[in-house]
Amino acid sequence: MSGPRTATPPVGARVRRALAGAVAVLLLPTGCGLPELADLPLPGGAPAGDGYTVTAEFTDVLDLVPQAAVKVDDVTVGSVEKISLAGWTARVRLRLDRAVTLPANATAAVRQSSLLGEKYVTVAAPPTGAASERLGDGDVIPLSRTRRGAEVEEVLxxxxxxxxxxxxxxxxxxxxxxxxxxxxxxxxxxxxxxxxxxxxxxxxxQKADLVRAIDALDRLTDRLGRQREIVGEALDSLAPGLTVLADQRAQLTDALTALGELGRVGSRVVTRSRDDTLASVRALQPILEQLARAGDDLPKSLDFMLSFPFPPNVTGAIVGDFVNLAITADLDAAGILANLVAAAPPPAHPSTGPATPGRTKPPSAGGGGTRPRPGGGTGDRPATPLPPLAECLPDLDDFPAIWKPPVECLLPKGCELLKPGSPVPLGGLLLPKALVPPGTVFPAGTELLPGTVLTAPCILPITGAVDGLIGDLGDLLGTGVRE
Structure with missing residues (x-):
């Protein structure tokens, strides 16, 4: 790259100036009416009126001189006002006619009028993407938008x-x-x-991805360069390990060979024992199915085994060799006397007929009294014919959220069945299994959905008023009755 050259007039211009000076000297004594030098037009194409100045930066202005022409589309619109040097950049100040309109991103170039002609500056709009703003007074055309033509010497x-x-x-x-x-x-x-x-x-x-990958590689190499000592120490630390591996190459080869042989033997054993393994798995299937069915009861039974013979909820009452028990007895004199004295049978329900075959008869409790049937009758006394048990229970396939027994069943008022998953009310009973345990107004063994909730009126009180139970503490705790 050549630096900006000094503003030296071309040879032809110097010769013309010398001849003009000689002619002027020869004609001065004659007194001929030649025009004054001040009246001669300025070289180039200086604007006639006020114009505006633009500075163009060039890396090389060749032999461009002040007062050289400035052209737009080969039309002279101004002249070079001044050429200066700023570092290694030549700054050419151009004066353009006010009527010349150029975009703000205009380009400038130093060209030559002919093979041996003078230099001039041409200003033009960019080939594509002309700016909407205008080039104004004091604007600068940077190096990125300027260029120069090739000289004759370079071409030759x-x-x-x-x-x-x-x-x-x-x-x-x-x-x-x-x-x-x-x-x-x-x-x-x-x-x-x-x-x-x-x-x-x-x-x-993929240029953007390639540039991003190169930038990442550059950052990686830069980081590796900063950590050269650490990488060197790591490589030096690997040398002893590699030496040990090289020394144990034979052992490693034997180990890999033995591992391959073990794989072949294992494959052969698995292939030959395939039928026996499948048979063993099929034999385990019933056991696994039963364990899956007992999945809910098994943890509970294990919990009960830890506190046998008492249920887990009484372990807090056992202190040493003593058991603290609290019993709430509801002694209803009228009920006790009604059990002691034979009561008259209740009136027969008009809508009921004779008992139908297949009706479940509630078992009688030994000793003091009998368990009531749905409707309030007892097993040994004459009772009013009741509807079938299926009519006093909900449909298991379409279990409602709250089921109220029909009035014909003569169950205690407020006795309701709640859908599995419902909260257990105070004094209610949650059925852990599908069968109703003893101690309710329903016959023991009645089938319901697991998780069905019985309200408090469906539970028989432990008073002997309706259903007496004879036995020891284990029989009492095994009834499943909740208060």
Whole structure:
């Protein structure tokens, strides 16, 4: 890159100035009516009126001189006002006519009028993407938008290099060899060019990714460069380990060989024992199915085994060899007397008929009294015929949220069945299994959904008023009655 040259007038301009000076000196004594020098027009194309100045930066202005013309589309619109040097950049101040309108991103170039003509500056709009703003007074055209034309000396030097052993013979040889190499292979070359075009297009589409990968690689190499000592120490630390591995190469090879043999033996054993393994798994299937069915009861039974013979909820009452029990007895004198004295049978319900076959008869409790049937009758006394048990229980396939027994069943008022998952009310009972335990108004063994909730009126009180129970503490705790 050549630096800016000094503003030296061309030879032709100096000769013209010298001849003009000589003629002026010769004509002065004659007193001829020649115009004054001040009346001569200025060189270049200085605007007639007020214009505006623009500064253009060039890397090389060649032999451009002040007062040189400034042209737009080969029309002179101004002149070079001043040429200065700022570091290695030449700054050319141009004065343009006020009527000249150029975009803010205009370009400038130093050109030559002819082969041996003078230099001038041409200003033009960019080829594409002209700005909407105008180029104004004091604006600067930077180096990125300026250029210069090739000089005659550069063209002649390049031509001389080409003609004086510069490679014409080599170009002919290259062209001949290239023609012979491509002769008959035009389709393959054309396909190769298409593939190359596709490859270059793919690289173009992935240019951002490639640049990002190169930047990441640059950051990685920079970090590795900063950690060169650490990486060197790590590599030095690997040397003893690699030495040990090299020394134990034979053992490692034998171990890998033995591992391969073990794999073959294991595969052979698994293949031969396949039938026995499948048979064993099939034999385990019933056991696993039963364990799955007992999945809910098994943890509870294990919990009960830890406190046998008492249920888990009384372990807090056992202190040493004593058991603290609290019993709430509801002694209803009228109920006790009604059990002691034979009561008259209740009136028969008009809508009930004789008992139907298959009706479940509630078992009688031994000792003091009998368990009531749905409707309030007892097992040994004459009772009013009741509806079938299926009519006094909800449909298990369409279990409602709250089921109220029909009035014909004569169950205690407020006795209701709640859908499984409902909260247990005070004094209610949650059925852990599908069968109703003893101690309710329903016959023991009645089938309901697991998790059904019985309200408090469905539970028989432990008073002997309706259903007496004879036995020890274990029989009492095994009834499943909740208060």
């Amino acid at each position: 030097a390049a031509l001389g290099l080409l003609l004086n052993g510069g490679g014409l013979a080599q170009v002919r040889t290259i062209t001949t060899e290239l023609g012979q190499a491509l002769d008959g292979r035009e389709p393959a070359v054309r396909d190769a060019l298409r593939q190359l075009d596709t490859f270059v297009g793919g690289l173009e589409r």
